[in-house]
C-alpha cells in the first residue's frame with residue numbers, strides 16, 4: 001500500500017498500447033536515413049525510469065530558507081516548482097539524514113531521521129507532498145556501505161570488545177606484526193591514506209583495526225552478517241512508506257568484500273589502473289552483492305512497479321555493469337564510462353555502442369550523466385584543451401585555470417548530445433545555469449575530507465558543491481538571506497543567477513528548458529539509435545534517433561550540415577551578446593548549412 005499516491009506521468013500511462021510508446025519517428029521512418037543499421041531499437045517496455053531525466057539536488061547547496069548558511073529541505077520544497085517548470089521528471093536528493101557531516105552527509109548516524117541541519121521528518125513529508133502536486137518523483141540516497149562512527153551500532157561495537165556480535169556489524173580485525181600495530185592488509189581509503197584505523201579497546205590499550213574504504217569516520221558495515229541485511233531492509237521500508245520513489249545506492253559495488261580480505265596489487269583504493277582492472281579488486285564487485293539487490297528489488301516491488309534502484313557502481317567493463325541491472329536487480333546504473341569519456345568522439349562512440357548493446361542484452365536502459373557532486377563540473381572540465389583535472393581531484397587557485405566560456409559552449413554541446421540519446425539521464429543541480437567549478441576556495445574553507453587526508457595534494461570536490469545562485473540582486477545571490485553560505489560563491493555567480501537567465505532567451509537555462517521540452521515531444525528517451533557514418537569523422541559524431549538527427553562537432557572548424565533538414569535546436573543558436581561563449585559563431589551566424597566548432601544540433605531528418 002502506498003502511503004502517498006504517486007502521480008502517473010502521461011508518457012508511461014499503463015493504459016497506453018505498446019505501439020503508442022514507440023517514438024513518433026519510429027512509426028514514420030524517413031526515406032533518406034532508413035537504410036541505417038540501428039544499434040538500438042525504440043523502447044517497447046514500460047517503466048518511467050527508462051527515459052526519465054532525473055535532477056540531482058545536493059541539499060546543503062540548493063536553497064537555504066532558514067538562513068544558517070546551509071541549504072535545507074524547506075528550501076528545496078520552495079523551489080521545486082522551478083524544477084517542474086524546467087521539465088525534469090524526478091529529483092534525487094543527496095543524503096539529508098542525521099549525520100556529523102564529516103563527508104557532507106555520506107556519514108550517516110541515523111538512517112531514519114532528518115538531520116536538524118536540513119529540517120525535520122515533517123519537512124520531508126511536505127517536500128514529498130509538493131513533489132506529488134507537481135508530478136515530480138523523489139529518489140533518496142541510500143548509503144549502505146558504511147555509516148558514521150557516531151552511529152549507535154558503531155559506538156556499541158567500540159565498547160563491546162573483540163569477537164562480540166556488536167563488532168560483527170562492522171569489519172574489525174587484529175593488526176599484523178608482533179604488536180598488531182600494522183594494518184590487516186594494504187587497502188587504501190578513497191580519500192587517501194590507509195583504509196584501516198586502530199581503536200583503543202575499552203581497557204584503554206591499543207586494540208583491533210576497523211575497515212573504512214572512505215574517511216576514518218565512515219566504518220564499513222559487515223555485509224556477511226544477516227543483521228546488517230535486516231537493518232537496511234528496515235531502512236528501505238521506512239522511506240518507501242513515506243512515499244519515496246526509489247534509491248540511488250551509494251558505492252553499490254563495494255558492500256561485500258572478498259573472503260579473507262586479501263592484499264590487492266592494483267591501485268590500492270580498488271579503482272582501475274593500467275594492468276589492474278578494478279573489476280578484480282577484492283573490495284569491489286563481489287558476486288554476493290547481486291543477492292542483496294535481488295532482495296531489495298523484491299521489497300520495492302511490494303510497493304508496486306514504479307519504485308526504482310539506481311546503482312552508483314564504478315564497475316567496468318560495461319557488460320559487467322549490465323549485471324547490476326538484470327531484470328530482477330536494479331533498474332538503473334550510472335554510466336560513468338560515458339562521463340569519463342570527455343569529448344573524445346571515438347571513445348564516446350565506442351562507449352555508447354557498447355552500453356546500448358550490453359544493456360539491451362539484459363533489457364535495461366542506459367543512464368547517461370555528465371556531472372555530479374563528486375566530479376569537476378563539465379563546464380570546467382571542457383574548458384581545458386590539454387589534459388584537464390583528474391576526475392574527482394578538483395582544481396585549486398594554483399592550478400592551470402580553465403577557459404570558462406569555451407567550457408560552457410562545449411558543455412552545452414555535450415549536454416545536447418547526451419539528451420538526444422535513448423535512455424535515462426541525470427542532471428546535477430546548477431548545470432542548467434552553466435555553472436563552473438569554483439577554483440579559488442581557500443584551503444581553510446575546504447570541507448571535503450580528501451583535502452585534509454592528502455595534506456592538500458588532492459584539492460577535493462568542494463568546487464562543484466558551491467551554493468546555487470537564484471536571484472542576482474539578493475544577498476548570497478538568493479541562496480539564503482542569513483549567514484554566509486557554507487562555501488563561498490564566486491564573483492561570477494550574480495551574472496549566472498537563475499533570475500537573469502530566465503529573461504534571456506539565449507541563456508543556458510533556456511537552452512536546457514528547450515532541450516527537455518523537445519526531448520519529451522520527440523520521445524528521444526524512448527527512441528532508437530543508428531550511427532550516421534557520413535557525419536562521424538574524427539572530430540564529429542552523429543546519430544539518428546527516430547526522425548531526429550543529432551550531430552556534435554568537437555573539431556576546431558565549422559563543418560557542413562546535410563542539406564534540406566529542419567533545425568530543431570542548436571546548442572549555440574540564438575547566442576546573444578550576453579551568452580557566454582558568444583565569441584565563436586554558431587549555426588545561426590554561419591548559416592543553416594554549417595555546424596560551428598563546439599556545437600551540437602538537432603535536426604528533423606527528412
Ligand code: BGC
Pocket residue numbers: 103106107143214250251312373374
Ligand atoms: C558519494 C561520495 C561519498 C562516497 C562515500 C560516493 O561515491 O557519491 O560523495 O563521499 O560515496 O560515501
